[in-house]
Amino acid sequence: KAGVTQTPRYLIKTRGQQVTLSCSPISGHRSVSWYQQTPGQGLQFLFEYFSETQRNKGNFPGRFSGRQFSNSRSEMNVSTLELGDSALYLCASSLGSTADGYTFGSGTRLTVV
Amino acid sequence: AQTVTQSQPEMSVQEAETVTLSCTYDTSESDYYLFWYKQPPSRQMILVIRQEAYKQQNATENRFSVNFQKAAKSFSLKISDSQLGDAAMYFCAYRSASGESGGSNYKLTFGKGTLLTVNP
Numbered sequence: 001k002a003g004v005t006q007t008p009r010y011l012i013k014t015r016g017q018q019v020t021l022s023c024s025p026i027s028g029h030r031s032v033s034w035y036q037q038t039p040g041q042g043l044q045f046l047f048e049y050f051s052e053t054q055r056n057k058g059n060f061p062g063r064f065s066g067r068q069f070s071n072s073r074s075e076m077n078v079s080t081l082e083l084g085d086s087a088l089y090l091c092a093s094s095l096g097s098t099a100d101g102y103t104f105g106s107g108t109r110l111t112v113v
Numbered sequence: 114a115q116t117v118t119q120s121q122p123e124m125s126v127q128e129a130e131t132v133t134l135s136c137t138y139d140t141s142e143s144d145y146y147l148f149w150y151k152q153p154p155s156r157q158m159i160l161v162i163r164q165e166a167y168k169q170q171n172a173t174e175n176r177f178s179v180n181f182q183k184a185a186k187s188f189s190l191k192i193s194d195s196q197l198g199d200a201a202m203y204f205c206a207y208r209s210a211s212g213e214s215g216g217s218n219y220k221l222t223f224g225k226g227t228l229l230t231v232n233p
Binding site: 031033035042043045048050055056058088090092101102103104105106107109 | 148150155156157158159160163204219220221222223224225226
């Protein structure tokens with residue numbers, strides 16, 4: 001079955017712009033989580049959605065937001081981009097209970113110039 | 114808050130030999146899950162092995178096994194018969210099972226990672 005699909009794979013944006021990243025989970029998975037990966041901070045949790053509801057949010061400014069649609073696809077948005085937002089953004093899906101494992105996508109590499 | 118520490122930024126191993134990657138964690142919870150993920154240059158995080166804290170038995174997946182010491186809060190990964198394809202960044206991760214520390218059972222907390230090189 002198809003894995004977790006993230007689009008686009010690469011993105012270059014200018015400071016001050018906004019960006020939207022997309023994640024399509026594995027069919028049947030209702031939970032989608034987002035992580036930011038940088039060389040300095042490592043992997044940091046952004047937020048998690050389950051059945052269109054945000055269940056948990058990491059310690060990121062309000063410029064970072066997300067949503068989940070009824071088909072479980074999720075988008076995350078970053079407004080007023082800063083150079084420090086340059087990172088690999090990873091999406092992970094799961095069935096949604098605490099016992100479930102996560103399956104990750106290959107990420108979107110965002111570069112802010 | 115939970116923390117995960119991987120004290121070895123880099124490790125190397127000869128092909129066909131055994132290597133152990135270290136991970137320690139800090140938590141006040143009694144019920145949780147621990148994971149090892151592998152991230153090759155393709156960037157996709159791949160689940161290597163999972164351990165449930167309430168299980169005494171160490172998890173094993175083919176050439177991969179863990180040494181889970183709950184009292185010591187230690188969770189090391191042993192890779193036997195190392196192969197060139199094992200070369201990657203390895204991350205240890207923690208997940209609360211009950212959310213008793215406030216809604217954190219819906220996220221993974223990762224260590225900084227260990228870069229494993231396999232020499233032919």
